[in-house]
Amino acid sequence: MLNNLSAQIQDLNYIWHPCTQHKDHEQLPPIPIASGKGVYLYDFNQKAYIDCISSWWVNLFGHSHPYINAKLAEQAQELEHTLLAGFSHKGIISYSKRLIELLGQGFDKCFYADNGSSAVEVALKMSFHRHQILNNQRPIFLTLENSYHGETIGALSLSNIPLYQQIYKPLLLQSLNTPIPSQMTSTQEALEKLENILKEKGHQICAFILEPLIQCAGGMHFYPKEYLQQACKLCKQYGIDIIFDEIAVGFGRTGTMFAFEQCNITPDFLCLSKGITAGYLPLSVVVTNNEVFQNFYAPYEEYKAFLHSHSYTGNALAIACANATLDIFESEQILQNNAKKHLFITELFGQLQCFACVSNFRSLGMVFAFELDLDIPRAGFVFYSLALQHGLILRPLGNTIYFMPPYIITQEEIIQVYEGICSVLSILENKQKGYI
Ligand SMILES: *Cc1c(COP(=O)(O)O)cnc(C)c1O
Secondary structure (H helix, E strand, O other): OOOHHHHHHHHHHHOOOOOOOHHHHHOOOOOOEEEEEEOEEEEOOOOEEEEOOHHHHOOOOOEOOHHHHHHHHHHHHHOOOOOOOOOOOHHHHHHHHHHHHHHOOOOOEEEEEOOHHHHHHHHHHHHHHHHHHOOOOOOEEEEEOOOOOOOOHHHHHOOOOHHHHHHHHHHOOOEEEEOOOOOOOOHHHHHHHHHHHHHHHHHHEEEEEEOOOEEOOOOOEEOOHHHHHHHHHHHHHOOOEEEEEOOOOOOOOOOOOOOHHHHOOOOOEEEEOHHHHOOOOOOEEEEEOHHHHHHOOOOHHHOOOOOOOOOOOOOHHHHHHHHHHHHHHHHOOHHHHHHHHHHHHHHHHHHHHHOOOEEEEEEEOOEEEEEEOOOOOOHHHHHHHHHHHOOEEOOOEOOEEEEOOOOOOOHHHHHHHHHHHHHHHHHHHHHHHOOO
16 A cells, blocks of 8 residues: 555656646655545545645536446446547537537537647637638737636647746747736726727737636636627627637636626637536537538538547547536536525635735635735745645645635535635744744
8 A cells, every 4th residue: 555655756756747846846745645525635644635626626516426426437338438520429419419508599519629728729720710711811819918728839829827838939829918907907998908909900810719707827817797798899890709718617617607608798619628527537628609610511622621639539438427517517506506605605715804914805606716915935835835734725826825616515614624724824924924
């Protein structure tokens, strides 16, 4: 049997971890997880951690969920995978119909991929390709400042966070950034800037990609739906496609099943991933409309087909989990229960503002965040390390601390998280005062 220490040594021998400066592991080695149940993850020494960030925003109903486990096992007995080019399977037919019906008018066709970044690539290529078919030369993509759309080269081109993007700039696609409403920029100013960009370059822009309501990786930045509505309307006047990247906010995170529902906008392309399998298996989908689909529909010799593919496109096991996820949404009134949890957590966590180092507490749906203002180098990282000692997984974004739990979290568990955060903040404030 491995214990934590031997697992850590072997891990560090062989594994290069994502989004990690490995030197940090000298201080804080990776935590080997032996098992999970509900909101808890357990390490090899049986220490329990509450997964306060849903394992990077993917886990909706807790770890090792009995119903999803059963559906996954059932599917494995029947069919594990088949190619999707020229073939189909039972699960994916039923899932696609369910998803289209759930999304409502303006969504007609599902194109599958196997992770969020790939879904963004699909949407970018489809939009570019369809403009080519329509004889429109539109080589530029438009994105919001502070946006995040993934790590592959196309998606990274539209991710406006210097930490991830800067070094790769020479490799990236042509893109333009437009300001996001924030404390510095009003919605009106942001719209004026956008209008200026459109006046100058509108007819060269292929698509505008946005994360509706919350820029998650960009520090859980909330922005008003009025901006989204006006911005999308302006773009439409120039024949620019709208891509909504709901990879992080889809599947109930903002309080409605999808964020676009709160904005009354039907995008041309909707990208979904993360919560789609409730954290079980990689899967993503781009949903678009029949008009786009028809642009590509022609005799083979006209070479209009969208020839994009991934080996694991529409994997049957992943789809079984996606179907199980929708089953749970339907049978357990998840959104209604989340609305109650939202109120409870907002009220409780709002009290964190009593700490001098906590500012800008905000919440929407099942996303809760605040800024940590401390004169300690890498305060977010120090917070993270201390939270782990308290049995809480709260990996921050810089100095933005956020709570994005699985939807099945109970009131007792919420209180436990709150008390843990209070202890960590007290330690940090004392540290700053030089007491520790
Ligand atoms: C996570 C994320 C992506 C990328 O998805 P991956 O599965 O990590 O490639 C894209 N857009 C948004 C908004 C995300 O949060």
